[in-house]
Amino acid sequence: QVQLQESCPGLVKPSQTLSLTCTVSGVSITTSYYAWSWIRQAPGKGLEWMALLTYDGKTYYSPSLTSRTSISRYTSKNQFSLQLSSVTPEETARYDCARHRATATGWNINSWGQGTQVTVAA
Numbered sequence: 001q002v003q004l005q006e007s008c009p010g011l012v013k014p015s016q017t018l019s020l021t022c023t024v025s026g027v028s029i030t031t032s033y034y035a036w037s038w039i040r041q042a043p044g045k046g047l048e049w050m051a052l053l054t055y056d057g058k059t060y061y062s063p064s065l066t067s068r069t070s071i072s073r074y075t076s077k078n079q080f081s082l083q084l085s086s087v088t089p090e091e092t093a094r095y096d097c098a099r100h101r102a103t104a105t106g107w108n109i110n111s112w113g114q115g116t117q118v119t120v121a122a
Contacts, residue, residue: 039097
């Protein structure tokens, strides 16, 4: 059974870079036809997909975040990470990592991490 666990500093100052790591257990992140992503939800707002990394290393970014976001993986540790630069207080949110499975209609989420709260404040 796959498990995903997010880790990050809970507090980040404005203009700094937020670094998030998701540790995956139960399946290799290079297993075919899986992809891995970061999704966030700010207070009072809906889910926002941020970035996705496929099993074979392809990356995709939300158009609104692409200039500030980088997703990468560490296969030896079975981890993937997200860096978001120049954060603002409005990016205070719960950040989740998730696993996707390839289907005929696209990449569908089939597992979630527990989520981690990030506060952007001075």
